[in-house]
Amino acid sequence: MNRERYDINEIKELQKSINLMDPVDLAEIFEILSPYEIAIRIKLLNKDLLADTFALLSRSKKVDIIKTLSRESIMELIKELDEDELVDTLQELPANMVGKLMNHFIEEGRRPIINELLGYPDESVGSIMSVNFMSAKISRSIKEILDKVVNSDLDANKLEQIWITDNSLKLKGFVYLADLLRNIEQNIESILHPINKTVSAYDDQEIVAKLAFRYDLSEIPVVDSENRLIGTVPAEWAIDVMVDEYNEDISNIHGITDIEDDSYMEVSNLKIAKNRITWLIICLITATMTGFIIKRYESTLATSVVLAAYIPMLMDSGGNAGSQASTTVIRALYIGEVDYHTILKVMLKELKIGFYVGIALVFINILRIFFMDSVSTQVMLTVSITLLITVMISKVIGGMLPLIADKFKIDPTVMAGPIITTIVDTVALLIYFEVASKLINL
């Protein structure tokens, strides 16, 4: 793929083909091209496509490219970058480079907004919003607004919705460009879509994703404390947020800390091991509980060693039953159907579900023992009773924990993973041996 030289016809071909490409694909190719090949493409790409591609590159490629570009090219590139792209880039670059860019390359007029955007916390709405939008006062005529659109140098995709404010600049709603064209003699109010869903720049970015999901919004407005528009988040960015949150949830459930966009194959094994070890250690330590319980009942177990054969089955059934409950409750929590106030209702509901599920499992388990194992009636009874109680209690705990976590501002998905398994294991064993010592060692 990496070549040494091109003749003039090849250059023309290359220019045509790369300018038809998507910046996402271009950025991927840039990552593996030689510096020479990249330099050629930088010369051949349209300015705005180059800027979009640059914004998507990895941190190290960005640094490489800035180092090779001339002063003029850097200025041009920066001019083409949207504010949000510029801020993302600055956040990645080494401090000395950032200082240089801020002081010498970024137009003075843009510096205040860049500084403001740099100030928003990680994962906040402010850190992902776009500040390129068009707004107009409601007192303007449709013709005036159309003139403003025609003379605007915003990207065309930022001009689909024009935001409408009252005369003190408070956000009232938006109008579609197409409606302006089709109602040129009307007043704004007749085509205004009122807005009552806004977010603050300091809100968690997850809120944008939830809003976009619930109301199928294509642009979510970001306002300040005075309800003045300061930015927007398009729905397609909300998808990125959803995917991040999704990865975070999945990772919480499986106890992997430090979720990044890092490539799995490229990250060192030692680093992955480090990310995974914390949870495994926590589980190992908490497993001390189950060990204690088994040792405490060693004499019970010694008289009836066969009891050990059912420990894995009981623990797994309890663990699975509990995670099922917590998964469902987390989902209901996410869409706002349940919360800490309904915890008793949820627990009661899960208790009943646990009863149905438990009875079915006990029935199947008795059949299984009858046909495949040969154990005493006492053992069978012990296993059956424990299974029923364990499943019921696991469901209740699984339903309860996410709500408690949420109440204390802990991410409830953390509860769906190893924690619930450990708790349920402990409970299952306690019940098992208590029932066994009553029924078997009379």
Add this chain to the structure above:
Amino acid sequence: MNRERYDINEIKELQKSINLMDPVDLAEIFEILSPYEIAIRIKLLNKDLLADTFALLSRSKKVDIIKTLSRESIMELIKELDEDELVDTLQELPANMVGKLMNHFIEEGRRPIINELLGYPDESVGSIMSVNFMSAKISRSIKEILDKVVNSDLDANKLEQIWITDNSLKLKGFVYLADLLRNIEQNIESILHPINKTVSAYDDQEIVAKLAFRYDLSEIPVVDSENRLIGTVPAEWAIDVMVDEYNEDISNIHGITDIEDDSYMEVSNLKIAKNRITWLIICLITATMTGFIIKRYESTLATSVVLAAYIPMLMDSGGNAGSQASTTVIRALYIGEVDYHTILKVMLKELKIGFYVGIALVFINILRIFFMDSVSTQVMLTVSITLLITVMISKVIGGMLPLIADKFKIDPTVMAGPIITTIVDTVALLIYFEVASKLINL
């Protein structure tokens, strides 16, 4: 909230306030209002807002409302519904109602497209796409296209992008409405955004979500086999698909079948129990394996009952280590970083990660045993060796299974849940007792 009567001023107030609401919120309120209150609101709502609200109602509310509406009102309502909303509605209604609507209420001109949309499989792109879009041949002048926009009766949000085809109607790209306005004297080509990402109506809807995510597209074009545009999917709908897929993944991981949008609190406990029981039964049956193994080594266990105390810890460590690996690999699989061809690389990588993690766990476990338990060196050695091997093998199995599942077109997330636990449990126990019988019962 439900009232008996309104005076004229209250009616005016109500009309004003409900017409400022979002259809999502309105639909939610409709679900709990009395038939009288709903009837009033149906009369007061703007036609298009009423249609949007209706499209979001539950199946039973839709049936109720259609039953109470006059012939004329039904016709008006149906006229306002977009094709995709109409199709969704028809899919929910009872067959006799569908027949009646199709034959007597839907305008004849719309029937062919409705029938076509009804034919797309569940979860396909065709089943979620919108057929309301504007396209124009590339030979048209910008002025002609603008005239078309001005005279169009499409919703304004469908006119933000105008799709451009060649003269044989094959999709070439799109232009933004704002660019048409700003370049009225130019030709189309100068403002055309070429398109090379399209989907087929028969593709799985997940593909749309992935495209929207990867390329940050705000509209994804759907084409037929001749590359002619037949529909579009906006990014905000792609979010809904993501959430569906997310729920499906989470449910697979936790073994809950039959994932629907049903409300958790409203669905009967018995139905929830039914959805959850299948996986629990599968796990119960497969747990027969672990039971068998323990029974087979009953004599080993009888000579050293304390061995039982470490079974839960070993099983949990193996299970957690395995799910961590499968979660990471599923994510890498999702973004296309690994696939079945790289399975050996993945296995080797996980083996190494497992080694690091395992060594760390063994070290901590020895400390734990040393300070808290008092067991023989043989038992400690047995536990340590088993822990290391189990973690390593679990990582390898966890990394391998999703890739194998994907190869056989099984959803890999199915592998991240109970299946891996069962396999890993079995492996852990086999290793444990084999090592124990070698080291302890010499």
